Amino acid sequence: MGPTNSTDSTFSRRGFMKGALIGSVGALTADPSSIAYAMLAGTTPADIQGIGIRKGLVNLSSNENPLGPSAKAVEAVAQNMFHVNRYGWSMTPVPEDLLRNAIEKHHNLPETTVTMENWQEAWKERRVMISAGSGPILEFAAITAIKDGAELVQARPAYSDIAEVWMKFKRRQNANVKLHLVPLDDAYLHDLNAMYKRINQNTTMVVITNPNNPSGTLLGHDELADFVQSVPKHVTVFIDEAYIHFVREPGYRDAVHLATEHDNVIVARTFSKIHGLAGMRVGYSVAHPDTHRRMDLYPVPEPSVLGCFAAAAALEDHDHIARCRQVAKAGKDYLGKSFDRLGIEYVPSDGSFMLFNMKREVATTFAALAEKNVEIADANWWGVKEHLRVTVGTPAENEAFIGALEQVLQESRPVAQ
Numbered sequence: 484m485g486p487t488n489s490t491d492s493t494f495s496r497r498g499f500m501k502g503a504l505i506g507s508v509g510a511l512t513a514d515p516s517s518i519a520y521a522m523l524a525g526t527t528p529a530d531i532q533g534i535g536i537r538k539g540l541v542n543l544s545s546n547e548n549p550l551g552p553s554a555k556a557v558e559a560v561a562q563n564m565f566h567v568n569r570y571g572w573s574m575t576p577v578p579e580d581l582l583r584n585a586i587e588k589h590h591n592l593p594e595t596t597v598t599m600e601n602w603q604e605a606w607k608e609r610r611v612m613i614s615a616g617s618g619p620i621l622e623f624a625a626i627t628a629i630k631d632g633a634e635l636v637q638a639r640p641a642y643s644d645i646a647e648v649w650m651k652f653k654r655r656q657n658a659n660v661k662l663h664l665v666p667l668d669d670a671y672l673h674d675l676n677a678m679y680k681r682i683n684q685n686t687t688m689v690v691i692t693n694p695n696n697p698s699g700t701l702l703g704h705d706e707l708a709d710f711v712q713s714v715p716k717h718v719t720v721f722i723d724e725a726y727i728h729f730v731r732e733p734g735y736r737d738a739v740h741l742a743t744e745h746d747n748v749i750v751a752r753t754f755s756k757i758h759g760l761a762g763m764r765v766g767y768s769v770a771h772p773d774t775h776r777r778m779d780l781y782p783v784p785e786p787s788v789l790g791c792f793a794a795a796a797a798l799e800d801h802d803h804i805a806r807c808r809q810v811a812k813a814g815k816d817y818l819g820k821s822f823d824r825l826g827i828e829y830v831p832s833d834g835s836f837m838l839f840n841m842k843r844e845v846a847t848t849f850a851a852l853a854e855k856n857v858e859i860a861d862a863n864w865w866g867v868k869e870h871l872r873v874t875v876g877t878p879a880e881n882e883a884f885i886g887a888l889e890q891v892l893q894e895s896r897p898v899a900q
């Protein structure tokens with residue numbers, strides 16, 4: 484007979500978990516001698532089994548977590564998967580409330596309680612809004628800032644979901660809106676002075692991605708806080724912290740406190756990166772309750788029941804977070820040294836990826852790498868020419884990428900006559 488209640492079922496949950504975990508942990512704990520052996524043997528894409536992708540593919544294009552999901556999240560999914568015949572609101576506790584409360588606790592925010600009696604009013608208190616990935620938070624925040632004559636200030640290159648919503652409105656609705664895309668400075672940092680100068684009485688939103696994607700650069704906390712302080716209160720400052728866990732500086736202070744101290748600040752977070760739950764689609768924002776109420780006028784998609792359970796478990800899986808951070812840091816060190824050896828300029832990164840400068844058109848390199856089963860990102864997508872962006876993978880994936888890049892460089896060298 485099949486299990487009816489997963490929580491105390493003896494269905495070989497333990498066996499299932501064991502299988503699931505061996506897969507990911509096996510990849511995590513590759514001991515130094517096997518890594519050294521793989522290096523000596525010359526790792527090729529065909530040797531690599533990335534988690535969740537077909538054997539042989541080295542997919543370093545989308546900043547996914549190469550180590551897989553938090554094991555605690557996998558366990559939470561396994562425990563709850565037999566309950567998915569129910570809507571979230573039929574469950575006790577309601578998974579959305581469970582996750583929202585977990586996030587509130589995580590950030591030391593007042594916990595909100597939603598009951599049958601107060602659910603219409605509960606919005607008045609709520610500083611946390613959850614959604615199906617942070618993408619919808621970006622998009623719906625963008626929509627609330629668009630009105631006739633409105634202006635947006637954002638860096639370029641930067642993650643462009645918000646700017647794309649504005650551009651879509653401009654094109655399709657013939658909307659009278661203006662976008663100021665301010666170039667990063669020479670160190671690939673947000674040029675906050677130049678951005679500040681573009682703010683006027685029509686500006687409704689300023690976007691800061693910190694660390695920035697695709698450059699991986701990080702603003703100093705105090706510099707960002709001073710900027711927020713100086714921005715007029717009629718402007719919403721949207722701070723996207725998708726990669727905040729990968730910051731190298733120990734003790735770096737994130738921006739969540741700015742969202743509680745300033746009514747015009749929204750901070751967005753995702754479970755897709757450090758927590759390894761991109762396919763689960765879970766993200767959230769911290770902002771003033773009125774901001775969330777405005778966003779909630781639109782149908783912001785909520786995460787699924789399993790997404791809520793997985794994210795709530797992943798949030799406090801500090802071992803997994805530390806391991807992912809460590810692997811990303813070691814990977815960035817390795818990639819940096821390899822770029823130095825190959826004479827390629829790169830941007831030191833506080834994200835889970837690295838931007839590097841080929842100083843020539845990159846379409847050929849991009850295609851030649853793809854032919855060798857190594858997929859990375861062409862930074863032209865964010866409007867920066869002659870650059871490529873690579874996600875930091877497992878040691879084996881990083882080595883395969885560097886090996887393939889080296890080959891591509893050799894193959895493209897003019898043959899001496």
Ligand SMILES: Cc1ncc(COP(=O)(O)O)c(C=O)c1O
Pocket residue numbers: 545546615616617618619642692696723725726752753754755761765766
């Ligand atoms: C800077 C940044 N923000 C937001 C997102 C959206 O992530 P998700 O919708 O998976 O939460 C991404 C995805 O790559 C990103 O790089």
